[in-house]
Every structure is written in structure tokens, then in C-alpha cells.
Amino acid sequence: MGLDFDSRVAAIGERTPRGAIVAALRASLGDLRVALCLHRVGPPLDGSFLPAATIEAEKLDALVELLLASRQGGGRWLTLTFDDGYLDAAEYVASRSPKYPEVEFLVFACPEKAEKRAGFRWDLVDLDVRKGRNLEESWRQHMDRPLDIVAENDRSELREVAALSEYRLATPAELAALRSLANVSLGNHTNCHFKASDLAPDALAREVERSESDFARLFGGPGDFAFPYGWPFLDADRVAVVASHSRGAIWSTTRRPYPAGEREGRGALPRFVVDGRLGARGTAASIAARAVAYRVRGPRHGVEEP
Numbered sequence: 001m002g003l004d005f006d007s008r009v010a011a012i013g014e015r016t017p018r019g020a021i022v023a024a025l026r027a028s029l030g031d032l033r034v035a036l037c038l039h040r041v042g043p044p045l046d047g048s049f050l051p052a053a054t055i056e057a058e059k060l061d062a063l064v065e066l067l068l069a070s071r072q073g074g075g076r077w078l079t080l081t082f083d084d085g086y087l088d089a090a091e092y093v094a095s096r097s098p099k100y101p102e103v104e105f106l107v108f109a110c111p112e113k114a115e116k117r118a119g120f121r122w123d124l125v126d127l128d129v130r131k132g133r134n135l136e137e138s139w140r141q142h143m144d145r146p147l148d149i150v151a152e153n154d155r156s157e158l159r160e161v162a163a164l165s166e167y168r169l170a171t172p173a174e175l176a177a178l179r180s181l182a183n184v185s186l187g188n189h190t191n192c193h194f195k196a197s198d199l200a201p202d203a204l205a206r207e208v209e210r211s212e213s214d215f216a217r218l219f220g221g222p223g224d225f226a227f228p229y230g231w232p233f234l235d236a237d238r239v240a241v242v243a244s245h246s247r248g249a250i251w252s253t254t255r256r257p258y259p260a261g262e263r264e265g266r267g268a269l270p271r272f273v274v275d276g277r278l279g280a281r282g283t284a285a286s287i288a289a290r291a292v293a294y295r296v297r298g299p300r301h302g303v304e305e306p
Helices: 003-014 018-029 057-069 087-096 111-116 121-130 135-142 156-162 172-178 201-219 236-245 260-264 280-297
Strands: 034-038 078-084 104-109 184-188 224-226
Touching: 003 280, 018 057, 018 280, 034 057, 057 078, 057 087, 057 280, 078 087, 087 104, 087 172, 104 111, 104 172, 104 224, 111 156, 111 172, 111 201, 121 135, 121 156, 172 184, 172 201, 184 201, 201 236
Parallel strands: 034 078, 078 104, 104 184, 184 224
Antiparallel strands: none
């Protein structure tokens, strides 16, 4: 099972009546929990090379309402997570958390990036591509440069791109304000957003330890942790490194639902990465299909994709 599977199911789901989608979700999920992984909320930027990372608010609302319609009661079984700490996502959470009190909202920010106002490497690539520069050339320049967990967020070009309205991050104060909402929590996404697989275990440990300290200083305590990029850029050893330096739940991006008891463990919890280009019914159909596969095959061992 892979992205092609999800795309094929989503295409069928878009042509399926809403009631049938709700029934499929109800039958496949049962009492399992679902976490969605999102990044940005709003209309996609013209010419962006990352259109899947942005979803329009109305489309996300429709997806949430489809999922909620499949189950009445049962507590907060649906979690919406937002990685990276962009301002547009924080604004969506602030506006929708009162509207959907039965949903758990979890915002994963990079604490040092939020404090230093330093954007992401892919923002630089995206800006180049939107200006007409070759993607591969820009990728080599910005994404393939050496990793330095101490100096990354002091780079002037990252601060300059984060100052642009289309790539703006939420400030620490704006993020902290979300914590006043009853169904919203903040989580740590590391300071630099490097792939765990690109860091040696000791470097990963330092990055997690530094970011956990910054997170606690800025936001007043520990939170959950989400691996940058998620699966497949982690393994059991790297999960163990994070578990030894953090106190909250640990999240990856394996596409499956999970039983409530799994939330209490120290493994990497699954999240469905939402492709903003797909419709609400198509995405919901993909979630239902993944839930069926999970029930048939059972959970895999380790942190690999099911």
C-alpha cells in the first residue's frame, strides 16, 4: 500500500455519496482513534511546488464534519495536528477549536524557529520556484547544504523568507495564546526540522534536548513530540532517543488509525498526512480504506508504514 493506493481510493471516494462515506467510516473505524497531519491552511500559493501541503479552510471543515458524522460521542477520538507552526494554521486552530469542541487540536512548532523568526529551507526553494528558478538547482542550493543544529536558525536567508507574509510563522506569544483554548495543545517539532535519519544518534539527542528545553522555556512545560518529515525517516532506535529526552507522546506519519491504549505508550503514534489537493470525501474514503487494512493485517511491529 502506498500513495498510489490512497489516490485511487480518493478518486473513487470523490464520486461516492456523502452518506456512503459516513457509513464506510463508521464501519471501518469502530472505536479506533484518528489523527490527521496538516501543515498550512488557506489557498495554495500561485506556482508553489508544495501544493499538497496547503488545504483550504472550507475543505478541511468538510473533512472534519464527515469524520465527526461517523461517530456520536466517544470523547475526543479525532485529533487534528498541524506541523511547523505557520501563522495560517494557528489562526485556523484559534477560529475552529470553539466550533469543534469534540476535536483535539495539536500544534507542533519548532520553538527556536518561532523565537528567532527563522523559516524553513523549503520556503527558500518555494520562493525561488515561484520566481521561475529551476527546482533542482534551488533544491541543491538550499536543501542539500550541511546540517548544523546550532547555526541553522541564525541564517539570514531563513529570517528573510520568514518575514514575508506568505511564509510567516506564528510568534511564541501567538502560539502560547492557543493554550488558553480548552481543546488545544502545543508540541515540539525540533528546533531545525532536520530528518532524524540524517542525524547521528548523538546529534539527534542534542537536537531533541535543546528543543525540549526551548519549548519548556517558551511555553511553560513539556508537550508531545512530532518527528520532522515522519515516516520513513525514523526507526526504533531514533524513537528510543526521543523517548529518553522527551516526556509527551511521540508522533510519526504512519497512515493508520490507532486504539486508545496506544496513546499511553512510548512508540511513534500514527497520523494520516492530508493532501490538500484532494477533496473531503476522497480523503475520508482513504482513511476508511486504511482502517480496513489495519483491522485485517493488524499493527506492524516497529515504525514502518503499514
